[in-house]
Structures are given as structure tokens and as C-alpha cells.
Amino acid sequence: MSLLRIAVPNKGSLSQSATEILREAGYRQREDSKQLTLIDTENGVEFFYLRPRDIALYVGEGTLDVGITGRDLLRDSGAKAEEVTGLGFGRSRFRFAGPQGSYTDLSQLAGTRIATSYVGVVRAFLEERGIEATVVRLDGAVETSIQLGVADVIADVVETGSTMRQAGLEVFGETILESEAVLVTRGGSVPPGFEVFKRRIEGVLVARSYVMMDYDIESAHVTAAVALTPGIEGPTIAPLHREGWVAVRAMVPREGSQRLMDDLFDIGARGILLTDIHACRL
Numbered sequence: 502m503s504l505l506r507i508a509v510p511n512k513g514s515l516s517q518s519a520t521e522i523l524r525e526a527g528y529r530q531r532e533d534s535k536q537l538t539l540i541d542t543e544n545g546v547e548f549f550y551l552r553p554r555d556i557a558l559y560v561g562e563g564t565l566d567v568g569i570t571g572r573d574l575l576r577d578s579g580a581k582a583e584e585v586t587g588l589g590f591g592r593s594r595f596r597f598a599g600p601q602g603s604y605t606d607l608s609q610l611a612g613t614r615i616a617t618s619y620v621g622v623v624r625a626f627l628e629e630r631g632i633e634a635t636v637v638r639l640d641g642a643v644e645t646s647i648q649l650g651v652a653d654v655i656a657d658v659v660e661t662g663s664t665m666r667q668a669g670l671e672v673f674g675e676t677i678l679e680s681e682a683v684l685v686t687r688g689g690s691v692p693p694g695f696e697v698f699k700r701r702i703e704g705v706l707v708a709r710s711y712v713m714m715d716y717d718i719e720s721a722h723v724t725a726a727v728a729l730t731p732g733i734e735g736p737t738i739a740p741l742h743r744e745g746w747v748a749v750r751a752m753v754p755r756e757g758s759q760r761l762m763d764d765l766f767d768i769g770a771r772g773i774l775l776t777d778i779h780a781c782r783l
């Protein structure tokens with residue numbers, strides 16, 4: 502049987518979370534950060550630990566079947582890879598920034614020198630807006646380039662914003678791109694084994710964002726309660742030994758679940774329990 506070939510970031514911001522999600526999905530992962538490949542025969546997959554910036558290229562060329570990379574890196578590469586799903590980690594925004602108090606509007610970009618590590622994204626954005634500017638390609642630490650006189654403004658990844666603040670810069674204009682880690686494939690034909698891989702990853706995403714809610718309630722209030730906890734397919738309702746009462750079980754979004762418990766209590770639910778979901782297939 503041929504193995505599904507999967508590209509995983511070997512370092513940088515996405516590396517640890519990518520390894521974690523794969524472990525949670527039941528795959529073996531490398532223990533040593535110097536290891537370049539790993540075969541998980543039992544699960545029919547082979548992992549290639551590569552620079553996140555190169556991953557879309559390998560997948561777009563069809564050399565590898567699946568990859569985990571950043572949406573911004575995928576866009577920047579111009580590779581033929583396609584986003585299958587967002588993975589909910591490695592979130593960032595791609596923004597223009599300049600010295601505090603100096604730029605307020607994208608129209609001021611005309612004629613400037615813009616330093617960035619994401620030349621593809623920036624050029625495409627400028628072209629779309631019909632803005633003429635010089636793009637200066639840098640490998641990293643882009644924030645320092647203005648102080649050193651190589652650029653007037655920068656376009657870079659912002660997560661907390663603390664690097665920009667420390668460099669005395671502030672963002673301006675609209676967000677160029679909202680990014681997060683994404684699963685990519687070549688698109689078109691689906692490689693054998695991909696559906697199982699995707700279901701496992703989606704199972705982890707659901708297990709992370711949903712919790713299981715159990716409670717008891719008088720039958721008279723069940724309709725109101727079920728409206729609050731509709732579940733995925735529909736909640737499980739089982740009779741209680743106590744006459745006129747039922748037990749309800751439904752998956753609910755983790756976010757807002759405490760508030761939901763308060764609301765259920767208010768309409769008469771008792772014995773309300775929240776439990777983590779370890780894994781699932783929907």
C-alpha cells in the first residue's frame with residue numbers, strides 16, 4: 502500500500518502546534534527535532550519535516566500529498582496548492598506599518614520602499630490596488646529595516662503587536678490578510694488515504710472546540726432546553742427513573758458553555774455536567 506506523504510513545518514511558529522495536532526489525531530511524531538522524515542506504517546502515512554515556506558511548493562508540484570503551512574505562506578508562494586481547512590492555530594494578521602504617527606492611509610504607500618519577507622503577498626496587493634511602490638525583500642527582523650534606512654514602511658506578520666511597538670512602529674490601513682495554519686493539498690484528484698487523514702484532523706478540531714453537556718430536566722421543559730442545546734444531529738434524550746424527568750446529552754460549543762449552563766439552570770435543568778471530548782468523528 503502506498504503511504505500518504507505529509508509535509509509538516511520543521512521549525513518556526515507553526516512547528517510545535519502542527520506536531521501536537523498530528524499526535525492528537527493518533528499519528529506518530531518525531532521525538533528529535535533533527536529528524537527529517539518519519540514513517541508511521543500502522544497509519545499508512547509518511548511525514549516530511551520541511552521549512553513551512555517550502556511546503557506549499559512541494560504539495561503544489563505533487564511531490565507530497567498533503568501539507569500543513571500558513572495561509573499567508575501559501576498565498577505568498579504562488580504554488581498550485583489549495584487550502585482544505587483552517588487548523589485554528591498560528592493565527593496572525595498581515596499588516597502594513599510605519600513609524601508612529603507618520604502613515605494613516607494606504608494611499609500614502611505610493612512611491613515608498615516597502616520591506617517584507619512576503620514579497621508575493623505584497624506585490625499582489627499593490628497590483629490589485631494599482632499602487633506603485635518598491636518592494637524590498639528581507640528574510641526576517643523586518644521591523645528594524647526602517648530605522649536602518651533600507652525602507653520607509655514594512656509589511657509583516659503581527660500576532661500580539663509587541664514587536665512592532667518595541668520598534669516604534671504602528672500599523673495602518675486595512676488588514677492585508679488574516680492567517681492561520683491550514684491544511685493544503687494539490688486540489689483536483691484526492692490522494693488515497695487523504696479522506697481518513699482529513700476526518701481525523703477534523704475530529705481533533707471538533708474535540709477542541711466542542712464539549713459534551715449532560716443534564717436532567719422535567720419533561721415539561723424539554724422543548725425549551727433542547728432549543729438551547731440542539732446538538733449536532735439532535736440531542737440524546739433518555740428517561741430518568743424519576744417520573745416526569747429526562748436526561749439530555751448534547752455536544753455544545755466550548756465557547757459560551759458556562760453561560761449556557763446558567764441559562765439551562767434558570768429553566769429548571771439540574772445535575773448539569775460538562776465534559777471534554779477526547780476525540781470524535783462526525
Ligand SMILES: Nc1ncnc2c1ncn2[C@@H]1O[C@H](COP(=O)(O)OP(=O)(O)OP(=O)(O)O)[C@@H](O)[C@H]1O
Pocket residue numbers: 512513514515553554570571572573574591592593641658659660661680681682
Ligand atoms: N508571532 C508569529 N511570528 C511569526 N509567524 C507567526 C506568528 N504567529 C503566527 N505565525 C505564522 O507562522 C508562519 C510563519 O512561519 P515561520 O516558520 O516563518 O515562522 P517564524 O516564527 O517566522 O520562523 P523563524 O523562526 O524561521 O523566523 C506564518 O504562517 C505566520 O502567519
Ligand SMILES: O=P(O)(O)OC[C@H]1O[C@H](OP(=O)(O)OP(=O)(O)O)[C@H](O)[C@@H]1O
Pocket residue numbers: 640641642643644657658659660661662663664665
Ligand atoms: O506581533 P508579535 O507577537 O510581536 O509577533 C510578530 C513578530 O514575530 C515574527 O518574527 P519572528 O520572531 O519569527 O522573527 P523573524 O522576523 O526573524 O522571522 C514576525 O515576523 C513579527 O516580527
Ligand SMILES: [Mg+2]
Pocket residue numbers: 641
Ligand atoms: Mg520569523
